[in-house]
Amino acid sequence: MASVIVLDKLAQEGLDMLEAAPGIDYEVITGLAGDELRETLTRFDGAICRSGVKITADALEGNRRLKAIVRAGVGTDNIDKPAATKAGIVVMNTPAGNTLSTAEHSIALMLALSRNVAPAYQSLIEGRWDRGKFMGTQVAGKTLGVIGLGRIGLAVAERALGLEMRVLGYDPFMTEERAQKLGIELVKTVDEMLPQIDYMTVHTPLTDETRNLIDMAQLEIIKPGARLINCARGGIYNELALVEGLKSGKLAGVALDVYPDEPCTDNPLFGMPGVVCTPHLGASTEEAQTSVATEAVELLTAFLTTGAIRHAVNVAALDPKTLESLRGYLDVAYRLGRLSACAQPSGLSACHLLYRGEIVHEDTKLLTSAFAAGLLEGALDEPVNLVNAEMMLHSRGIELVEESNSDMGAFRSSMAVELSAGGTTKRFSGTLFGKEMPRLVSVDEHRLEAYLDGSMLIFHHQDLPGVIGAVGTTFGEHGVNIAQMAVGRTNPGGEAVGVLNLDGEPSPEAMDAVKALPHITTAQSVCLPKAGELPSWLAG
Numbered sequence: 259m260a261s262v263i264v265l266d267k268l269a270q271e272g273l274d275m276l277e278a279a280p281g282i283d284y285e286v287i288t289g290l291a292g293d294e295l296r297e298t299l300t301r302f303d304g305a306i307c308r309s310g311v312k313i314t315a316d317a318l319e320g321n322r323r324l325k326a327i328v329r330a331g332v333g334t335d336n337i338d339k340p341a342a343t344k345a346g347i348v349v350m351n352t353p354a355g356n357t358l359s360t361a362e363h364s365i366a367l368m369l370a371l372s373r374n375v376a377p378a379y380q381s382l383i384e385g386r387w388d389r390g391k392f393m394g395t396q397v398a399g400k401t402l403g404v405i406g407l408g409r410i411g412l413a414v415a416e417r418a419l420g421l422e423m424r425v426l427g428y429d430p431f432m433t434e435e436r437a438q439k440l441g442i443e444l445v446k447t448v449d450e451m452l453p454q455i456d457y458m459t460v461h462t463p464l465t466d467e468t469r470n471l472i473d474m475a476q477l478e479i480i481k482p483g484a485r486l487i488n489c490a491r492g493g494i495y496n497e498l499a500l501v502e503g504l505k506s507g508k509l510a511g512v513a514l515d516v517y518p519d520e521p522c523t524d525n526p527l528f529g530m531p532g533v534v535c536t537p538h539l540g541a542s543t544e545e546a547q548t549s550v551a552t553e554a555v556e557l558l559t560a561f562l563t564t565g566a567i568r569h570a571v572n573v574a575a576l577d578p579k580t581l582e583s584l585r586g587y588l589d590v591a592y593r594l595g596r597l598s599a600c601a602q603p604s605g606l607s608a609c610h611l612l613y614r615g616e617i618v619h620e621d622t623k624l625l626t627s628a629f630a631a632g633l634l635e636g637a638l639d640e641p642v643n644l645v646n647a648e649m650m651l652h653s654r655g656i657e658l659v660e661e662s663n664s665d666m667g668a669f670r671s672s673m674a675v676e677l678s679a680g681g682t683t684k685r686f687s688g689t690l691f692g693k694e695m696p697r698l699v700s701v702d703e704h705r706l707e708a709y710l711d712g713s714m715l716i717f718h719h720q721d722l723p724g725v726i727g728a729v730g731t732t733f734g735e736h737g738v739n740i741a742q743m744a745v746g747r748t749n750p751g752g753e754a755v756g757v758l759n760l761d762g763e764p765s766p767e768a769m770d771a772v773k774a775l776p777h778i779t780t781a782q783s784v785c786l787p788k789a790g791e792l793p794s795w796l797a798g
């Protein structure tokens with residue numbers, strides 16, 4: 259049974275889906291923070307949140323159970339993604355469910371600003387019939403600047419065009435041709451837009467580039483009387499500049515749905531003339547909340563029950579079809595990682611991976627992550643999986659290089675690993691027989707064919723009569739049964755390698771006895787998962 263925690267208020271439709279999901283238990287606990295949040299999260303496999311809870315590095319510290327966090331919404335800025343990645347936790351979001359509602363809220367705020375809706379209502383309920391005081395401005399024929407032409411920005415632009423506005427747009431990822439088709443005039447910089455606009459709306463994440471996008475300097479060039487709207491993230495407009503702009507008359511209005519620190523009930527803009535603010539309501543419609551809640555539950559339950567990863571913001575996607583078709587090779591990659599960790603337990607500085615044949619047309623990045631997970635699994639006291647393995651390898655200064663060659667070589671697909679440590683190299687390659695039989699097909703330059711599972715012995719020796727027999731006899735004396743044997747050599751009488759698949763792990767005494775045999779140069783015991791045994795992140 260997988261356990262899920264819902265950390266913020268979630269639409270009932272989402273909770274109903276959790277209730278009905280087979281193999282899933284859930285609890286709703288909102289308002290958690292600090293130690294209470296950290297301790298609670300250690301009891302769950304998955305979490306669903308909105309923007310209320312702050313999942314900081316502290317909240318994830320020492321968590322060995324949580325596997326996924328799904329944000330029922332777009333912005334994942336309330337989740338410490340580097341900390342989640344380090345802990346091997348997948349972070350996913352529901353990117354499209356609240357697009358239209360947020361676009362509509364931006365338009366609503368623009369119209370509310372233009373027609374003084376909030377102050378006129380306030381004045382009315384205070385007993386005044388002030389028809390002269392609240393002269394508005396028509397939006398038709400006016401110019402709207404849209405910063406960020408992603409899902410919400412484009413939906414706003416489309417609606418503004420429907421209101422007969424001229425729309426200028428700025429987004430480094432939008433092409434001139436596409437903008438033209440949509441009826442948006444693309445500008446090259448925000449500064450180019452500022453002298454031309456009557457309204458501005460932002461629809462970007464808060465990043466180093468978008469923080470304080472409108473500041474004191476921009477007030478110097480903005481068209482006097484402009485009205486600014488922010489339904490994206492607090493901090494994109496510098497609030498002190500907005501206060502100054504309103505005081506000086508440079509700005510005629512400001513509408514905010516989002517704030518640098520939320521919840522926010524105290525803000526220098528609140529109560530100023532020309533300001534209308536809402537408490538982060540962009541996505542607060544029944545339609546948007548139903549959509550993000552049900553999608554979040556779908557994403558989390560699919561991940562917890564099948565391993566499928568969609569809409570992840572810290573790891574490559576892994577849809578059920580890809581997972582199914584790659585599972586065998588992910589297993590080969592993971593086992594080669596485990597084998598490499600035994601063969602090169604210290605001083606590793608670089609791993610070169612070469613994918614050959616048909617497999618190069620698949621997402622080999624995932625295979626590389628599976629290899630890295632196998633390599634590190636036994637060495638770390640924390641969970642390692644596809645999410646964090648490469649990051650952990652890099653943070654240990656181990657270089658990971660991936661190459662592909664579509665030539666098949668001896669197999670339809672294969673994967674070779676070269677490990678470098680202090681001027682020496684070791685090489686292994688593996689392939690998949692059938693759909694799920696991982697095989698070791700070379701050690702260094704020697705070809706062979708051995709099972710890539712269970713207990714193994716890999717030994718280098720001189721190719722002389724009686725050497726292999728002596729290994730068999732020695733193991734026999736120590737009660738170790740040999741299930742299968744493979745030998746590879748380049749020249750008769752030269753260096754050779756033997757791989758034994760054993761029914762049990764040899765004792766240290768058995769290993770010492772084998773190492774002491776004449777003509778044996780190295781002997782390494784390797785313990786891999788049994789055939790068909792997969793790590794939890796791969797088993798689904």
Ligand SMILES: NC(=O)C1=CN([C@@H]2O[C@H](COP(=O)(O)OP(=O)(O)OC[C@H]3O[C@@H](n4cnc5c(N)ncnc54)[C@H](O)[C@@H]3O)[C@@H](O)[C@H]2O)C=CC1
Binds near residue numbers: 465467490515
């Ligand atoms: N107020 C609310 O309740 C809601 C707020 N949001 C926020 O709205 C924002 C936009 O959401 P979506 O449109 O779904 O995201 P999106 O990812 O579809 O679009 C973001 C766009 O911003 C552009 N962008 C990034 N950096 C930029 C820069 N420096 N200058 C110009 N453009 C830049 C990107 O190229 C992309 O096209 C997000 O921050 C999200 O958190 C989303 C939903 C609800």
Ligand SMILES: O=C(O)CCC(=O)C(=O)O
Binds near residue numbers: 309332356
């Ligand atoms: O959960 C909410 O209502 C906030 C929505 C939001 O800001 C987002 O999806 O980025």
